[in-house]
Amino acid sequence: xxxxxxxxxxxxKIHSKIGISLSDASTIFEDILEEILTSLENGNDVxxxxxxxxxxKNKKSRLGRNPKTGIEATISARKxxxxxxxxxxxxxxx
Numbered sequence: 001x002x003x004x005x006x007x008x009x010x011x012x013k014i015h016s017k018i019g020i021s022l023s024d025a026s027t028i029f030e031d032i033l034e035e036i037l038t039s040l041e042n043g044n045d046v047x048x049x050x051x052x053x054x055x056x057k058n059k060k061s062r063l064g065r066n067p068k069t070g071i072e073a074t075i076s077a078r079k080x081x082x083x084x085x086x087x088x089x090x091x092x093x094x
Contacts, residue, residue: 007029011025011026011029012025014028014029036054040054040055040056040081043056049086050086050088050089051089052084052085052089053083053084053086054081054082054083055082056079056080056081056082057080057081057082058077058078058079059077059078059079059080060077061074061076061077062075063075
């Protein structure tokens with residue numbers, strides 16, 4: 001079974017590759033995530049070269065059905081975050 005890469009794993013890799021303290025690596029990582037989230041909240045796309053693009057999509061309200069009971073219900077309009085991987089990421093994942 002494969003291991004899931006976690007936030008802590010990424011922070012540890014930053015710490016070991018750059019040679020900074022774990023707290024500094026954690027701060028850098030958190031700041032990067034915060035910038036990405038702030039940009040998405042403002043309606044902007046986030047493009048990371050050779051990785052992919054994050055964007056916010058508006059989903060319209062629609063009629064759905066509970067698969068267990070078959071009862072119809074309205075699914076409210078909402079915003080969702082989409083990720084589109086770059087071509088190089090798609091090729092590496094094959």
